[in-house]
């Protein structure tokens with residue numbers, strides 16, 4: 001199908017983009033979700049603002065232990081070893097290979113992915129687990145929202161329609177943090193049935209820090225707080241990781257049934273994948 005007719009603007013500045021949004025435009029970033037929706041006639045924006053010519057949005061910066069990812073940083077950037085320092089970069093590099101396939105990773109953006117807010121998104125789950133903050137700009141000013149408050153449901157966020165998601169910020173992970181990312185899906189290019197990202201800090205043989213992000217385990221990305229609580233203060237071991245997996249499956253996840261994967265099956269996958277991801281993050 002062809003998209004319905006629309007007007008097309010190419011703002012040259014963030015202020016111009018924000019003005020376009022105030023006039024009712026929808027942002028075009030990588031176009032990997034928006035254009036598909038328009039072709040399928042499930043999205044009918046009358047005005048599209050293509051932000052790809054706005055300078056300064058394609059940068060990754062690290063200042064005072066915080067990584068800032070601009071709105072035009074493509075998925076593939078995170079495939080490069082060292083693009084982001086330390087364990088955070090390692091975690092992103094492990095996750096990004098699960099996102100779609102190379103042409104989509106070459107154009108799609110991390111912030112476009114957070115704006116789209118698919119419940120199975122790898123970036124959305126990591127944003128919640130890692131205490132990311134999204135920066136939103138409109139003609140009314142700039143505000144920041146913690147990722148855990150930003151995602152409200154499938155394809156629903158706290159972003160107002162006239163707000164441009166200009167950047168997402170992550171605190172860097174401590175150098176002695178172990179990370180892992182695992183995923184279960186039907187085919188190589190399918191969205192995740194369940195995906196799990198984890199960051200574990202073990203000091204003097206005891207788990208002192210735990211972050212677990214879950215994708216497609218509820219109507220929105222989740223941080224597995226109950227599972228994390230079972231880990232803190234314990235020595236890393238297979239029984240401890242198995243118990244954390246069971247806590248994530250029974251007390252954190254709230255899976256909805258999907259074709260090929262009912263709720264019981266998906267809880268089982270959560271338990272297995274969480275335990276496996278933790279074991280990879282902190283080998284025992």
Ligand SMILES: Cc1cc2nc3c(=O)[nH]c(=O)nc-3n(C[C@H](O)[C@H](O)[C@H](O)COP(=O)(O)OP(=O)(O)OC[C@H]3O[C@@H](n4cnc5c(N)ncnc54)[C@H](O)[C@@H]3O)c2cc1C
Nearest residue numbers: 027029030031032033034100108109112113115121122165
């Ligand atoms: C075949 C296929 C497989 C895929 N597989 C996966 C997968 O496994 N995992 C995964 O996470 N994703 C997957 N995706 C989605 C892909 O990651 C997209 O790149 C991403 O969801 C959207 O990013 P984008 O930059 O292309 O945004 P666009 O398509 O340009 O925009 C998406 C939406 O977000 C809005 N938007 C974009 N940027 C901003 C901004 N800065 N401020 C405000 N609003 C904005 C747009 O207006 C639009 O509503 C897949 C897509 C396809 C087509």
